[in-house]
Amino acid sequence: MPSPSWQKRISSLLGWGSLALGSSAFCLLVFQALFGRQLEQLQTIQLGRDLALNVRLTELALERYPPHLVGELTGLDLVVTVRPKASTLNPSPGFKRQADALQKELCQRLSHCPMVYPQRAAGDERSIWIELISPLEPIWLKVDVPSMMRWPPEPTLLGLSLVGAGIICGGLFLLVEVEAPLRSLEKALARVGDGGGPDAVPARGAPEVQRLTKRFNAMVQRLATSRQERATMLAGIAHDLRAPITRLQFRLSMPQLTAEDRERCAGDLQSLERITGQFLLFAGGGDGEASVEVPLEQLLAEVASSHPADQLHLDLTPCSLAVKPVALSRAVANLIDNAFSYGKAPVVLRLRELNARCSIEIWDQGEGMPAHEWEQALQPFHRLDSSRGQQGHCGLGLAIVSHVATLHGGRLECLQGHLHPEEHPPGHFAIRLSLPWPGARNAPAAPQS
Known part of the structure; x- marks a missing residue:
């Protein structure tokens, strides 16, 4: 058929x-x-x-x-x-x-x-x-x-009739297959220019016009996603900052602060700093950063230097690759922070070559997350726990990492250690950020675990 x-x-x-x-x-x-x-x-x-x-x-x-x-x-x-x-x-x-x-x-x-x-x-x-x-x-x-x-x-007469038929069919083809779809696309563009959110335009007409329409629909979808993320981010800022600011106002209104209160105020300030940093990272995204050839094992070792050696183990294979170093460092730092916040120590940071790709893995000893929640966890401002704003987390960590992976042409996967015994996992749960080698950017993506 x-x-x-x-x-x-x-x-x-x-x-x-x-x-x-x-x-x-x-x-x-x-x-x-x-x-x-x-x-x-x-x-x-x-x-x-x-x-x-x-x-x-x-x-x-x-x-x-x-x-x-x-x-x-x-x-x-x-x-x-x-x-x-x-x-x-x-x-x-x-x-x-x-x-x-x-x-x-x-x-x-x-x-x-x-x-x-x-x-x-x-x-x-x-x-x-x-x-x-x-x-x-x-x-x-x-x-x-x-x-x-x-x-x-x-x-x-036969020749003249064939020429006339060609002119008629050509004119109707331009009218039906090109002009009419382009007019619909023009109207949709006008609605976008006026600030509206038009529905997807049906892909019809000549193949070239259909490809143009599909690209326009993809652009409209990205604009709609950006508007939704912006609205969610603004709502998240107001919600996540309200709790630590309220606590600070309450403690500062007290006539005398104890050492414990000062320590709590310092913790609230750190939470505010972390939340603000996460929002700035998500808003900036690292799109304008230039790619630089760097030794990844040294870059990852520098990112992990702020954590105790007995809590964060390094298993780094020498590997050089052209990356956006600041964006990649922030992404790996987010993954390490998530491993310590939601998993169990010790955490293992592993760098190796796997299936012609450069694989960065962060393993911990926790239970991880259910497989059906993985896609939701990649969405901005989504948190797996019921509390929000606690310990300075606002649900942007994995969204930032996913964006950085897309910038590098890579992919993000979650791994369960018992499902991959052949890889000798150093933990129970991991998140893998794999980057393509030069010339292999168009390689087909493997299915996510």
Whole structure:
């Protein structure tokens, strides 16, 4: 069974083919009506010239040979009769006009003016009878006269009809397959320019217009996603900052702060700093940072230097790659912070080459997250726990890491240690950020665990 796309293409091809045939037939009828008289005159002149020559040669032959022998030698239809039988069908006015024109041509080209009778038989067969001069008996020459409406038509009319059909089909194709879809796309662009959020435009028309429409729909989808993320981010800022600010206001209003209160105020300030930093990272995203060739093992070791060596173990294989160092450092730092916040120590930071890709893995000893929540965890401001804003987390860590992975042409996966025993996992749960080597950016992505 052909696919729906092929069925649509075949239907479209059959439709345009039928239109081309219909347009060609219509143009043929129109051109025959417009130019049939002129072509008929040219045909009559040519036929009169040929008939005058045949009549003259036949009359000369009849002076010496009998009619039946002349007919056999020349292939002409000669009939010995006083007058041809009347036709069963009355000749049309156009045929009579053509017969009169042929008689005039013969009278101009011969020394005498022969009699000419038009005759029309069944099946729209047209012929004329021409009286010949014979010394012994009356002889008539029967000649078939082609009709302008015959098949195949005159090559000139056929060529003109094909050109006309091509122009008609080309104009309709531009109108239906190009102009109409582009007009719909123009209206959608106008709505976008006015600040609206139009629905997806149906991809129809020529293949080029369909590709343009699909790109426009993808752009509209990205704009809608950006607007939604902006609204969510603004709401998240107000919600996440409200709790530590309220606590600070309450503690600062007390007449005397104890050492414990000062420590709590410092913790709230750190939470505010962390939340603000996460929002700035998510807003900036590192899109404008240039890629630099760096040794990844040294970059990751520098990122992990702020954590105790007994809590964060390093397993780094030397590897150099062109990356955005600041964005990648922030992404790895987020993954390490998440491992300490939601998992169990010790955390293992591993760098290795896997399946022709550079793999950065952060393992911990916790239970991880359910597989069905992985896609939700990548969304901005989504938290797996019920509390919000606690310890300075606002649900942007994995969203930032996912964005950084997309910037590098990489991918983000979650791993369960018991599902990959062949890889000798150093923990129970991990998040892997894999980056492509140069020249392998278009390699197909492996399925996520």
